[in-house]
Amino acid sequence: MPINILMPALSPTMEKGNLAKWLKKEGDAVKAGDVIAEIETDKATMEVEAIDEGVLAKILVPEGATDVPVNQPIAVIAQEGETATAPAPRQENAPAKEQQPARDQARANTPQANKTRPQANETPPQAAKDTPPQAAPARGERVFSSPLARRIAKDAGIDLSAIAGSGPHGRVIERDVKAALAGGTAPAPKAAPQAAPAQAAALLAQAMPDANIRKFFEPGSFEEVPHDSMRKTIARRLVEAKQTIPHFYLSVDCELDALLKLRAEINAGAPKDRDGAPAFKLSVNDFVIKALAQSLMAVPDANATWTESAMLKHKHADVGVAVSIPGGLITPVVRKADTKSLSTISNEMKDYAARARQRKLKPEEYQGGSTAVSNLGMFGITNFAAVINPPHATILAVGAGESRVIVKNGAPAVATVMSVTLSTDHRAVDGALGAELLAAFKRYIENPIAMLA
Amino acid sequence: MTYDIIVIGGGPGGYVAAIRAAQLGFRTAVVEREHLGGICLNWGCIPAKALLRSAEILHYAEHASAYGLKLEGKVTPDAAAIVKRSRQISAQLNNGVGFLMKKNKIDVIWGEAFIAKAGEVRVSAPKKPAEQPQTPPPKGTLGEGTYAAKHIVVATGARPRALPGLEPDGRLIWTYFEAMKPERLPKSLIVMGSGAIGVEFASFYRAMGAEVTLVEVLPQIMPVEDAEIAAHARKRFAKGGIKVFTSTKVTKVAKGADSVTATLEDDKGRTETVTAERMISAVGVVGNVENLGLEALGVKIERGAIVTDGLGRTTVPGVYAIGDVAGPPMLAHKAEHEGVICVETIKGLHTHAMDPLMIPGCTFCSPQVASVGLTEEKAKAAGYKVKVGRFPFVGNGKAIALGEPDGLVKTVFDAATGKLLGAHLVGAEVTELIQGFVVAMNCETTEEELIHTVFPHPTLSETMHESVLDAYGRVIHV
Numbered sequence: 016m017p018i019n020i021l022m023p024a025l026s027p028t029m030e031k032g033n034l035a036k037w038l039k040k041e042g043d044a045v046k047a048g049d050v051i052a053e054i055e056t057d058k059a060t061m062e063v064e065a066i067d068e069g070v071l072a073k074i075l076v077p078e079g080a081t082d083v084p085v086n087q088p089i090a091v092i093a094q095e096g097e098t099a100t101a102p103a104p105r106q107e108n109a110p111a112k113e114q115q116p117a118r119d120q121a122r123a124n125t126p127q128a129n130k131t132r133p134q135a136n137e138t139p140p141q142a143a144k145d146t147p148p149q150a151a152p153a154r155g156e157r158v159f160s161s162p163l164a165r166r167i168a169k170d171a172g173i174d175l176s177a178i179a180g181s182g183p184h185g186r187v188i189e190r191d192v193k194a195a196l197a198g199g200t201a202p203a204p205k206a207a208p209q210a211a212p213a214q215a216a217a218l219l220a221q222a223m224p225d226a227n228i229r230k231f232f233e234p235g236s237f238e239e240v241p242h243d244s245m246r247k248t249i250a251r252r253l254v255e256a257k258q259t260i261p262h263f264y265l266s267v268d269c270e271l272d273a274l275l276k277l278r279a280e281i282n283a284g285a286p287k288d289r290d291g292a293p294a295f296k297l298s299v300n301d302f303v304i305k306a307l308a309q310s311l312m313a314v315p316d317a318n319a320t321w322t323e324s325a326m327l328k329h330k331h332a333d334v335g336v337a338v339s340i341p342g343g344l345i346t347p348v349v350r351k352a353d354t355k356s357l358s359t360i361s362n363e364m365k366d367y368a369a370r371a372r373q374r375k376l377k378p379e380e381y382q383g384g385s386t387a388v389s390n391l392g393m394f395g396i397t398n399f400a401a402v403i404n405p406p407h408a409t410i411l412a413v414g415a416g417e418s419r420v421i422v423k424n425g426a427p428a429v430a431t432v433m434s435v436t437l438s439t440d441h442r443a444v445d446g447a448l449g450a451e452l453l454a455a456f457k458r459y460i461e462n463p464i465a466m467l468a
Numbered sequence: 469m470t471y472d473i474i475v476i477g478g479g480p481g482g483y484v485a486a487i488r489a490a491q492l493g494f495r496t497a498v499v500e501r502e503h504l505g506g507i508c509l510n511w512g513c514i515p516a517k518a519l520l521r522s523a524e525i526l527h528y529a530e531h532a533s534a535y536g537l538k539l540e541g542k543v544t545p546d547a548a549a550i551v552k553r554s555r556q557i558s559a560q561l562n563n564g565v566g567f568l569m570k571k572n573k574i575d576v577i578w579g580e581a582f583i584a585k586a587g588e589v590r591v592s593a594p595k596k597p598a599e600q601p602q603t604p605p606p607k608g609t610l611g612e613g614t615y616a617a618k619h620i621v622v623a624t625g626a627r628p629r630a631l632p633g634l635e636p637d638g639r640l641i642w643t644y645f646e647a648m649k650p651e652r653l654p655k656s657l658i659v660m661g662s663g664a665i666g667v668e669f670a671s672f673y674r675a676m677g678a679e680v681t682l683v684e685v686l687p688q689i690m691p692v693e694d695a696e697i698a699a700h701a702r703k704r705f706a707k708g709g710i711k712v713f714t715s716t717k718v719t720k721v722a723k724g725a726d727s728v729t730a731t732l733e734d735d736k737g738r739t740e741t742v743t744a745e746r747m748i749s750a751v752g753v754v755g756n757v758e759n760l761g762l763e764a765l766g767v768k769i770e771r772g773a774i775v776t777d778g779l780g781r782t783t784v785p786g787v788y789a790i791g792d793v794a795g796p797p798m799l800a801h802k803a804e805h806e807g808v809i810c811v812e813t814i815k816g817l818h819t820h821a822m823d824p825l826m827i828p829g830c831t832f833c834s835p836q837v838a839s840v841g842l843t844e845e846k847a848k849a850a851g852y853k854v855k856v857g858r859f860p861f862v863g864n865g866k867a868i869a870l871g872e873p874d875g876l877v878k879t880v881f882d883a884a885t886g887k888l889l890g891a892h893l894v895g896a897e898v899t900e901l902i903q904g905f906v907v908a909m910n911c912e913t914t915e916e917e918l919i920h921t922v923f924p925h926p927t928l929s930e931t932m933h934e935s936v937l938d939a940y941g942r943v944i945h946v
Contacts, residue, residue: 041777042777077816161911161912161913162911162912162913162914162916162917163885163886163887163912163913163914164912166885166886166914166916167885170884170885188912189887189912
């Protein structure tokens with residue numbers, strides 16, 4: 016029987032995605048496990064694997080298509096000897112499968128998302144259960160269908176309204192009913208609309224229309240590069256952040272010499288494998304992540320997320336780390352960084368950074384968190400202020416460690432100093448609380464041995 | 469000059485594809501080496517219909533008394549005048565295609581095309597054609613040169629197939645070219661092959677008074693048609709004076725000064741000789757796939773036809789094929805439709821491959837034959853439990869009034885679903901009736917909608933309604 020490949024949901028809240036690339040052509044044979052397409056979401060590119068053997072009979076959504084709703088059929092896989100030129104329609108009589116989304120047909124490389132972690136602006140997936148299958152009209156509405164389709168459906172006891180039509184104007188025709196009879200797929204629940212951001216969006220000031228902006232520049236004096244979805248997401252989220260979050264900023268200088276010395280010692284003591292490669296190599300940033308996580312544990316009131324109805328006080332420190340990648344940036348989250356050793360954090364970050372550059376991070380790896388670290392020290396930046404990435408309450412902007420002359424015990428002395436600036440969401444973290452957090456952070460950085468406790 | 473689309477071949481597939489391309493905003497050119505409109509318009513469908521119309525009028529004149537008309541004197545066919553009329557009709561339509569090209573701002577490039585590589589068409593001076601075109605190339609055509617195009621659509625059509633030892637010579641053994649413009653009407657004629665071309669010429673020359681022998685190698689004339697319909701037509705042919713041999717092949721032809729003697733051998737090995745002034749070889753057509761550079765490009769060709777995906781795409785990106793050269797059924801309307809699908813696919817529109825069972829076929833012999841979908845035999849072979857309806861023209865008032873009581877409409881339904889699987893007609897004007905069934909099949913009607921449809925009285929179309937009624941045991945006028 017022909018099998019629909021549906022647009023996979025890469026996260027419980029994903030509503031739509033872009034079809035970045037087809038890796039198989041129509042007519043290609045596919046085996047279970049073959050990667051047949053790449054799906055692009057806000058920030059990640061995911062692979063779609065076939066779980067059945069057959070022939071990719073029909074591509075329904077062309078490469079480059081944007082905003083393809085989750086669970087929409089994107090291709091049809093036919094078994095040997097079958098032909099399929101249209102999506103195999105869904106079968107109604109499969110209630111048991113109804114709550115099982117696309118994974119039945121197409122398995123994305125997505126583990127179950129972290130359901131224990133509430134997310135401020137996302138609707139829980141449970142809300143979607145009772146939504147009728149998309150593309151099939153609600154009961155009572157006229158179903159456009161051919162007489163032959165109606166006849167076959169009636170004889171077989173199938174409800175036409177459960178079948179998506181592939182004929183002209185979406186008319187249900189013979190092949191749709193036959194495909195459904197042959198064992199189509201369960202009607203998939205439609206993702207619930209994302210309600211919360213609508214309110215925020217309504218507050219957005221209108222930007223200048225594109226045409227007016229273009230008028231400032233000579234035609235031909237510039238090249239137009241269309242936005243990819245990452246660029247759109249960065250723009251949308253940062254505008255949202257700056258418009259809805261009252262930012263304020265706290266800066267402090269931290270002496271690094273003790274940390275650098277400890278880092279050298281730990282790295283020197285790293286166990287080596289047979290080829291002599293060390294098991295880990297800690298960076299200053301790894302210490303920063305760990306220090307921030309420990310500080311949030313020490314000042315738990317600062318480990319919070321603002322929602323309109325309540326303050327969400329987090330029990331662990333999930334620390335996002337901004338990673339610059341070609342075309343933008345992404346913030347993978349080191350979960351429970353407070354419980355992880357420096358070497359674990361370090362290796363996790365190496366993996367994140369590598370996969371971020373390939374845009375292979377999974378949504379649940381970069382969504383959520385309560386704070387973030389943005390480090391531009393490697394570019395020689397001494398200090399800057401970062402924009403909070405919702406739903407975080409804080410973000411720590413880290414500058415370069417540099418040798419500075421400081422006053423110590425009334426006398427000038429040379430020390431390696433790193434300036435950091437904490438941006439905080441004043442709704443969640445007030446000035447004194449932010450200062451307390453930053454003081455804790457400075458303490459950990461300057462007495463790094465405490466992090467090992 | 470760079471085009472979006474160059475169509476190679478200005479036949480019904482090619483020029484229609486070009487017009488659709490122009491409508492969609494593509495910069496389009498057509499390469500043609502002989503005549504706009506292709507074989508269909510110049511040497512096939514259209515001039516043949518003109519000849520057959522002369523035969524029909526002659527038939528009416530000869531039977532005038534049956535309609536109460538006294539015709540003083542004798543009506544005799546004038547070969548030169550009949551051919552002249554036929555050629556004029558072709559010329560008129562040929563000019564019409566030139567006009568359509570101009571109107572749609574489609575460049576016409578005159579010559580032989582060669583696809584040097586994907587995206588590049590080299591056009592050289594036209595070679596001597598099989599038949600000299602009667603009309604010069606339209607004004608303003610481009611000539612030899614190299615032309616670039618993002619998409620190249622091969623629509624080069626087909627030519628008569630020749631059997632070894634029985635090759636047409638243009639003098640005694642004709643193809644449709646010579647048969648279309650006889651200098652004089654032969655007194656006797658052998659027609660080898662009983663497909664559409666064979667039986668149409670058999671009908672024409674028989675009407676013109678020739679002794680006609682029709683030879684078919686398969687057990688049934690018009691082998692693609694429903695057996696019952698073919699048998700009906702055969703009976704009518706025989707009644708009209710055509711000698712019909714089936715399961716018989718022409719094994720040898722001896723050429724005389726102004727005659728041919730064909731040795732016929734049936735499937736039991738019995739031989740017989742037939743002598744006639746001329747013989748027509750109508751044993752099918754083969755696609756013009758040669759000398760285009762297709763092999764070098766890697767375009768896949770199977771059994772003489774370019775392999776496509778049903779949407780016109782070949783195995784080489786940027787190279788497309790439509791019409792006869794892309795395989796059977798080799799029909800003008802199939803080529804036209806494929807041309808449109810191909811160009812719309814290039815444009816990125818949502819297209820579907822044609823369902824071959826929805827392509828009607830029409831043969832303009834006397835009596836006419838028209839059909840769509842599965843024959844009764846094929847439907848059974850495909851595993852359907854069928855309901856078959858039949859209605860003879862003799863039960864139809866209009867047919868009687870016309871003096872055409874000899875005809876049959878046969879409908880084949882899937883007993884399980886009421887799906888109309890096929891319709892097969894023989895009789896007067898059935899080529900104008902068949903599209904009613906084609907529309908019904910495309911809309912996926914069941915017998916119920918057809919039964920509920922009001923067919924106008926008094927028309928031949930009522931025979932269609934009655935045939936459906938008969939399939940469900942409800943026929944009225946039998």
